[in-house]
Amino acid sequence: MMHSLIDSFFLKEFDNKILKRKSDSAVIKIGAEDIAFTTDSYVVNPIIFPGGNIGSLAVHGTVNDLSVCGAKPLYLSLGLVIEEGLDKKTLAEITKSISAAAKAAGVLIVTGDTKVVEKGSCDKIFINISGIGKVYYPGLSGDRIRPGDAVIVSGSLGEHAIAVLSKREGISFGTDVLSDSASLNMLIAGALKASRNIRLMRDPTRGGLGTTLNEIVTGGKFGIALEEKDIPVSEGVREACELLGFDPLYLACEGRAIIIAAPQDAAKIIKVLRRDRLGRGSKIIGRVTFDHKGKVYMKTSSGGLRLVDMPSGEQLPRIC
Amino acid sequence: MCLGIPMKILHIDGDDATVSAGGLKRKADVSLLKNARIGEYVLVHAGFAIEKVKTKEAKATLKIVGDIDEIRR
Amino acid sequence: MKYVDEFRDSRLIKKEAALIRSAVDRKWRFMEVCGTHTMSIFRFGLRQILPDDIELLSGPGCPVCVTPNGYLDKAIAIAGEKNVIMTTFGDMLRVPGSRSTLEIQKASGCDIRTVYSTTDALDIAGRNPSKEIVFLGVGFETTVPTVARSIMIAKKEGIKNYSVLSAHKTMPEALGSLAGSDLKVDGFILPGHVSAITGTAPYRFLAKTYKKRCVVSGFEPLDILQSILVLIKQKSPKVEIQYKRIASSGGNPKARACIYKVFQKCDSVWRGIGKVKDSGLEIKKCYADFDAEVKFHPRPAPPKENKNCRCGDVLKGLIPPVECKLFGKTCTPQHPVGACMVSSEGACAAYYKYRGDRFE
Numbered sequence: 136m137m138h139s140l141i142d143s144f145f146l147k148e149f150d151n152k153i154l155k156r157k158s159d160s161a162v163i164k165i166g167a168e169d170i171a172f173t174t175d176s177y178v179v180n181p182i183i184f185p186g187g188n189i190g191s192l193a194v195h196g197t198v199n200d201l202s203v204c205g206a207k208p209l210y211l212s213l214g215l216v217i218e219e220g221l222d223k224k225t226l227a228e229i230t231k232s233i234s235a236a237a238k239a240a241g242v243l244i245v246t247g248d249t250k251v252v253e254k255g256s257c258d259k260i261f262i263n264i265s266g267i268g269k270v271y272y273p274g275l276s277g278d279r280i281r282p283g284d285a286v287i288v289s290g291s292l293g294e295h296a297i298a299v300l301s302k303r304e305g306i307s308f309g310t311d312v313l314s315d316s317a318s319l320n321m322l323i324a325g326a327l328k329a330s331r332n333i334r335l336m337r338d339p340t341r342g343g344l345g346t347t348l349n350e351i352v353t354g355g356k357f358g359i360a361l362e363e364k365d366i367p368v369s370e371g372v373r374e375a376c377e378l379l380g381f382d383p384l385y386l387a388c389e390g391r392a393i394i395i396a397a398p399q400d401a402a403k404i405i406k407v408l409r410r411d412r413l414g415r416g417s418k419i420i421g422r423v424t425f426d427h428k429g430k431v432y433m434k435t436s437s438g439g440l441r442l443v444d445m446p447s448g449e450q451l452p453r454i455c
Numbered sequence: 456m457c458l459g460i461p462m463k464i465l466h467i468d469g470d471d472a473t474v475s476a477g478g479l480k481r482k483a484d485v486s487l488l489k490n491a492r493i494g495e496y497v498l499v500h501a502g503f504a505i506e507k508v509k510t511k512e513a514k515a516t517l518k519i520v521g522d523i524d525e526i527r528r
Numbered sequence: 529m530k531y532v533d534e535f536r537d538s539r540l541i542k543k544e545a546a547l548i549r550s551a552v553d554r555k556w557r558f559m560e561v562c563g564t565h566t567m568s569i570f571r572f573g574l575r576q577i578l579p580d581d582i583e584l585l586s587g588p589g590c591p592v593c594v595t596p597n598g599y600l601d602k603a604i605a606i607a608g609e610k611n612v613i614m615t616t617f618g619d620m621l622r623v624p625g626s627r628s629t630l631e632i633q634k635a636s637g638c639d640i641r642t643v644y645s646t647t648d649a650l651d652i653a654g655r656n657p658s659k660e661i662v663f664l665g666v667g668f669e670t671t672v673p674t675v676a677r678s679i680m681i682a683k684k685e686g687i688k689n690y691s692v693l694s695a696h697k698t699m700p701e702a703l704g705s706l707a708g709s710d711l712k713v714d715g716f717i718l719p720g721h722v723s724a725i726t727g728t729a730p731y732r733f734l735a736k737t738y739k740k741r742c743v744v745s746g747f748e749p750l751d752i753l754q755s756i757l758v759l760i761k762q763k764s765p766k767v768e769i770q771y772k773r774i775a776s777s778g779g780n781p782k783a784r785a786c787i788y789k790v791f792q793k794c795d796s797v798w799r800g801i802g803k804v805k806d807s808g809l810e811i812k813k814c815y816a817d818f819d820a821e822v823k824f825h826p827r828p829a830p831p832k833e834n835k836n837c838r839c840g841d842v843l844k845g846l847i848p849p850v851e852c853k854l855f856g857k858t859c860t861p862q863h864p865v866g867a868c869m870v871s872s873e874g875a876c877a878a879y880y881k882y883r884g885d886r887f888e
Binding site for chain 3: 306307370373374377379382434435436437438439440441442444446
């Protein structure tokens with residue numbers, strides 16, 4: 136629904152070259168500088184979940200959108216819409232988290248806005264964070280992808296989605312899984328330093344790896360082949376998926392990067408990623424292919440073959 | 456719709472049990488079973504334990520793979 | 529995961545597949561009846577592993593898929609009433625009724641919530657005493673005992689704001705209807721968890737009267753492959769159990785007792801098949817306080833079905849999804865026309881998602 140809304144309404148109305156690229160951040164030229172500019176709104180339910188809260192999530196999400204475009208995140212804006220009656224303790228906790236997350240990522244919150252709305256007009260608190268950064272690794276683009284390129288993921292899938300779900304009314308369960316929500320700017324900087332042949336990076340948030348990879352192959356110039364046995368999924372996420380009938384390929388991650396790079400640099404990139412705490416679980420999970428253009432498919436652990444299609448409909452509402 | 460996974464009973468209190476699969480814990484109702492016991496594995500579907508896992512049979516099913524005579528019976 | 533991973537071992541799967549290949553001496557056609565089997569086959573890519581001589585058809589074992597428009601229309605009518613919190617398994621949200629879906633109604637302001645279990649619905653009832661909580665009872669014999677228990681618990685604990693709108697159905701009668709029709713199959717892969725409740729007695733007539741080979745199968749790739757081998761190796765049609773770690777010939781008598789304490793058999797309309805005698809379950813009069821039909825008397829406008837929708841023929845295994853004119857064009861997972869496309873276990877959804885049984 137989100138994709139069709141974007142395509143049929145917004146792209147039509149706000150038609151321009153930069154927007155059409157549909158990148159995680161827009162890269163714009165201001166004078167001689169390439170500046171990355173992004174915005175994201177956060178409506179996660181519940182607002183506090185194992186491993187984080189809506190505040191830290193918001194900072195990490197926007198920092199990551201800038202980072203995957205090869206930019207050093209610098210400044211954030213903070214827009215808050217608060218439901219009347221939200222208790223002060225919760226608001227203090229969220230504010231502290233925003234501050235801590237920004238500090239840890241080395242970004243400054245330089246402007247903001249706050250609105251309080253009547254009870255029932257929003258669900259506790261919604262956050263919008265826009266961010267700008269300076270591009271230091273220009274040219275990251277799907278156009279650079281070639282058959283044979285390695286597809287790398289920086290860690291296990293679906294931790295954020297399962298952590299959030301475990302606290303949802305109607306399907307609550309006990310789990311050790313914590314949200315993977317984290318700022319990846321340092322991790323990514325390390326990878327970009329290690330290789331000049333990184334083609335594209337994305338963070339697989341809403342809709343997870345499966346959705347993101349399908350977005351990458353749209354256009355039909357190449358396909359992507361995955362190896363199920365190489366895709367990292369923690370036991371905790373796997374157990375929850377088996378119980379509830381979810382597919383980890385489509386579960387949101389908020390602290391993971393997908394990196395597509397030249398095959399000869401893949402091992403080097405993995406080594407660098409794994410040196411960082413946030414990249415310990417990095418793996419090469421597949422390759423870009425000549426055949427099956429426009430599709431993502433996967434060799435299953437049983438030795439069979441399945442298509443990994445774009446998921447239909449909202450898999451899990453209000454996950455980020 | 457017939458989604459169910461084997462989970463281990465950790466604790467029972469009347470009809471309410473706590474079951475786990477690895478690190479995953481949930482409550483499950485065991486009123487559809489006779490004499491559910493702590494330590495047993497049960498199949499959990501939609502929040503209820505609907506059958507016990509027969510461990511001997513599980514082992515046997517794995518053993519007969521590759522045993523043509525056993526399958527031919 | 530114990531009792532799961534061992535049955536996904538790729539070495540054992542390879543062995544089993546090799547056994548099947550050496551045993552296959554002619555073309556075989558089997559119908560797998562349970563929606564969860566449909567999903568497993570596609571998820572693990574089992575069609576790639578099986579020889580071409582084995583054809584697997586998807587049958588009407590997806591309870592969401594066989595639920596007719598009229599039921600959705602009633603659910604939507606009730607959801608629109610003031611003070612109602614509708615609780616449902618997630619699959620039902622996007623199923624098209626005659627004019628709308630629960631998802632659309634939710635977006636329009638109806639309080640409709642996804643739950644994993646009827647116990648979650650009872651919890652919501654406890655926390656919202658001024659609201660009426662209605663649970664959409666969709667599912668076969670695996671799920672019915674859990675719904676029956678929720679009604680028994682509600683009665684025992686004096687919970688007055690909980691009721692169920694039943695669309696529950698039972699398997700064996702529908703299979704009989706198929707076996708006696710123009711469907712050409714050599715045998716059935718029977719639903720493992722439904723059978724864990726019913727036992728094998730209700731299926732014996734398939735082998736005896738209709739001469740169909742039958743096997744009660746588990747859901748892991750090894751289970752399904754082993755079950756296919758069992759079917760090929762049967763010397764004469766009978767009902768066997770592959771899923772011995774869970775299912776037994778006697779089933780679960782306690783669970784069956786719960787079903788028939790709360791529910792009684794009735795005729796039921798199956799999308800695509802039509803009315804099948806005694807294949808439905810309605811709430812008994814003594815539990816009328818928990819029957820949403822009695823509580824709300826939903827009277828929506830007469831149901832409308834799309835004339836070009838061939839869910840029925842797909843459900844009966846007469847055509848593969850691609851032969852429906854709407855498949856992939858007007859009817860896609862994003863804009864489903866029929867229930868087979870909406871449900872995560874529907875044959876059309878699985879076909880669309882995994883693009884059929886062979887890769888280009």
